[in-house]
Amino acid sequence: MNITTLLFIILSVVAAFAGIMMITSKNPVHSILWLIVVFFAISGHYIMLNAQFLAIVNIIVYAGAIMVLFLFVVMLMNLNADTEPVKNYRLRLIGVISGGSLLLVLLAALMDIDKQQLVQMNVGDAGLIKELGKNLFTNYVLPFEISSVLFLSAMIGAVIIGKKQ
Amino acid sequence: MFLSIDTALIIEKLILIVVVVSISLVVAMYTTFAERKVAAVIQDRRGPNRAGPFGLLQPLADGLKLFFKEEIIPNFSSKFLFILGPALAMLTAVMTSAVIPWGDKLHLFGRDISLQIADVNIGILYVFGVVSLGVYGIMIGAWASNNKYSLLGGLRAASQIISYELAMGISLISLLMVTGSLSLKEMVVQQQTGLWNIIYQPLGFLIFLICSFAECNRTPFDLPEAENELIGGYHTEYSSMKLGFYLFSEYINMFVSSVIMATLFFGGYDMPFVNEANLSTNVAAIVGVVALMMKVVFFLFLFMWVRWTIPRFRYDQLMHLGWRILIPLALFNMLVTGAVILFLDR
Numbered sequence: 001m002n003i004t005t006l007l008f009i010i011l012s013v014v015a016a017f018a019g020i021m022m023i024t025s026k027n028p029v030h031s032i033l034w035l036i037v038v039f040f041a042i043s044g045h046y047i048m049l050n051a052q053f054l055a056i057v058n059i060i061v062y063a064g065a066i067m068v069l070f071l072f073v074v075m076l077m078n079l080n081a082d083t084e085p086v087k088n089y090r091l092r093l094i095g096v097i098s099g100g101s102l103l104l105v106l107l108a109a110l111m112d113i114d115k116q117q118l119v120q121m122n123v124g125d126a127g128l129i130k131e132l133g134k135n136l137f138t139n140y141v142l143p144f145e146i147s148s149v150l151f152l153s154a155m156i157g158a159v160i161i162g163k164k165q
Numbered sequence: 166m167f168l169s170i171d172t173a174l175i176i177e178k179l180i181l182i183v184v185v186v187s188i189s190l191v192v193a194m195y196t197t198f199a200e201r202k203v204a205a206v207i208q209d210r211r212g213p214n215r216a217g218p219f220g221l222l223q224p225l226a227d228g229l230k231l232f233f234k235e236e237i238i239p240n241f242s243s244k245f246l247f248i249l250g251p252a253l254a255m256l257t258a259v260m261t262s263a264v265i266p267w268g269d270k271l272h273l274f275g276r277d278i279s280l281q282i283a284d285v286n287i288g289i290l291y292v293f294g295v296v297s298l299g300v301y302g303i304m305i306g307a308w309a310s311n312n313k314y315s316l317l318g319g320l321r322a323a324s325q326i327i328s329y330e331l332a333m334g335i336s337l338i339s340l341l342m343v344t345g346s347l348s349l350k351e352m353v354v355q356q357q358t359g360l361w362n363i364i365y366q367p368l369g370f371l372i373f374l375i376c377s378f379a380e381c382n383r384t385p386f387d388l389p390e391a392e393n394e395l396i397g398g399y400h401t402e403y404s405s406m407k408l409g410f411y412l413f414s415e416y417i418n419m420f421v422s423s424v425i426m427a428t429l430f431f432g433g434y435d436m437p438f439v440n441e442a443n444l445s446t447n448v449a450a451i452v453g454v455v456a457l458m459m460k461v462v463f464f465l466f467l468f469m470w471v472r473w474t475i476p477r478f479r480y481d482q483l484m485h486l487g488w489r490i491l492i493p494l495a496l497f498n499m500l501v502t503g504a505v506i507l508f509l510d511r
Contacts, residue, residue, distance in 0.1 A: 029308060033246075036301075056290045064297025065327060068304070072323045075308050075316060129287065129347060 007048060015041035028074045032067060039063045053129040181282055185262050193416035194224040196465055200416075203469040231409035239402050243309045250306020251403065251410035257299040258417035264288040265424050266350045268434045268453035272446040280450060281350055288349040289337065292425060293330075296380055299418065300326045303382075303389065303399045306411070310402035318398030321480065322389035326380055328487040333376035335495035336369040339502040340429060353433035363430045368498045370430045372491055377422040379487070382415060384472040388480055423464035424457070431460050 015038050022034035039062045046055035136144050198213065198220070205212025213220040238247055268280035285291060300323055307319025343365045344352050356362060363370050379386040390398030397403075400411045427433060434453030444452065478486070 029246075033305070052285065052287050053290070056287050056294050059294045060290065060297050064294060065330070068297075068300055068323050068327055071301075071304055071308075072320060075304070075320060 004048065007044070011041045011044040011048070015045075029071065032071050032074060035070075036063050036067050039067070051128070053132060177278055178282060181278075181280070182263075185267065185282060186259055189259060189262055189417055189420055192420050192461075193413060194228070196416045196420060197227065197413075198224045199465065200469050200472075203466065204473050207470075207473040228409070231406050234405040236407070237402075237404045239311060241311045243311075246305050246309035247402075248407070250302050250309060251407045251414075252302075253305060254299065254302025254414040255410045255417075257295055257302060258414040258421065261292050261295045261421045261425075264291050264349055265421075265428060266353055266433060267457060268450045270446065271450045277446075280454070284348060284350045287347045289341070289347050289352075289429070292349075293334065293337070297326070297330055299380070302411075302414070306403070307399035310399075312402050314395045314397070315399050315401045318389040318395050318401070322382065322399060325382075325386065325388060325483060325487075328484060329376045329379035329386075329491070332372055332487060332491035332495045333380065335492065335499055336366075336372040336376070337429075339369050339495075339499040340366050340373075342499075342502050342506055349428055349433070353428060353435060356432040357435045361430065361432045361435075366430065366498075366502070368494065369502075370426075372495050372498065373430070374426065375486075375491060377426065378468070378471065379483075381418045381422055381468070383419065383468055385475045385478050386483060387477060388483060419465060419468050420461065423461045423468070426464055427457060427460035433457060 018034045018037035018041065022031045022038065025031045025034060039058060043055040043058045043063075046052070046058060201223070202212040202220075204210075213223040216222040216226045238244055263282045264285055266281040266284070271278045271280060303322045304319045307315040307322070310316075340362060341347065343362060344355055346352060346355070352362070382389050389395075390400065395401070400408055403411060434457040436452050436456035439452065
């Protein structure tokens with residue numbers, strides 16, 4: 001077992017454990033903190049794929065900004081286990097079915113993987129900022145621009161909702 | 166062997182990490198002393214002068230006092246998170262120093278020792294990432310205190326840091342357009358041979374400076390701990406060394422942001438009017454470290470000067486400045502920089 005495998009196992013165990021804890025925690029603030037741990041573990045995976053830029057952007061955007069907003073909202077609403085509405089039986093059943101079917105789809109996709117085309121660790125420059133920028137502005141310029149329009153419309157929508165009061 | 170990395174390299178990096186962390190801690194310690202002295206000078210007082218000659222042992226006395234105070238953990242707080250809060254604040258404050266180039270390389274025992282712990286090619290983004298995590302220490306501690314004043318302080322800190330991060334990021338983008346590199350080392354080397362970045366990006370520097378005041382929770386942006394409204398803000402319930410960690414991490418943050426500003430805009434370890442290539446390696450390295458420290462001391466003084474000169478903003482003024490003034494200004498700066506670079510075809 002070399003160090004790459006060891007790191008991979010450690011990061012995966014951390015990610016999976018934190019993910020489970022995030023779902024099972026009663027307290028929403030604890031859930032958010034566990035989710036942040038998941039993001040860190042996934043950033044570790046990115047670094048092992050030599051995608052440092054993706055790793056750090058994942059931390060800045062998800063752990064550093066979006067999760068702060070989540071935490072902000074949860075703290076402001078002061079949610080805790082007592083005030084949480086008890087979901088009825090039918091809703092829970094629907095949740096289990098939809099979650100289970102998503103799991104099935106993911107598993108099916110994993111079964112289909114060609115074992116010969118596994119990712120190369122520590123090599124490749126697809127995740128470095130230079131390659132990423134070149135690809136985004138040449139090969140994938142149309143999807144990139146379309147997604148920017150999507151973000152713009154989301155921003156305008158947020159401003160309009162905020163202005164209503 | 167399990168690890169195929171050079172053992173000497175590991176030892177070298179370990180020593181460097183210990184040295185850098187202890188220097189940051191000592192500098193932060195004496196920054197608290199300097200702050201009290203500067204405040205005294207500005208307010209026409211003498212300042213601390215009892216412990217040791219000129220009061221030089223005052224930071225040690227303060228630290229001892231904090232250690233010997235009684236530890237109080239509030240009854241209803243989440244104990245683990247209550248302790249995690251100050252620990253995170255301290256950790257994120259110290260972590261930033263890993264990618265800073267403190268000087269050029271030293272030549273000792275037949276080895277070239279780079280005075281930078283890790284030259285990663287995304288250096289400045291790493292700093293940005295760690296800074297954006299710094300708010301968790303405050304928020305977690307504030308929430309775990311189970312106190313409304315603490316919670317209000319934590320919420321203020323979160324919204325303030327998120328708002329000012331935007332303008333800071335955009336002002337960094339225009340700087341990156343000029344340098345074309347994310348590595349801090351590379352930026353310093355460019356400034357050593359060419360002009361300092363402050364010449365190309367004066368507006369960007371101004372925005373960056375204001376935003377770093379806000380990110381460090383320094384006056385005039387110290388709303389999270391506004392004493393007259395929130396008692397102590399996010400650290401109201403903290404006592405003993407846990408309070409000390411919060412107060413201390415603020416000074417380490419100040420130190421690190423001074424170093425970052427010096428590195429990004431003022432040539433880092435570049436001594437002006439001296440050509441480092443003419444000096445021997447070791448002398449050049451020492452001259453570089455001294456130059457960097459001189460710039461850092463200037464910025465630390467600026468932090469204190471502003472604190473004891475400008476009164477605190479109201480919260481709506483803070484948000485107005487961040488969203489209505491700094492972000493449009495930063496966007497304008499980015500557009501102009503891009504246009505000029507395109508026009509000159511650099």
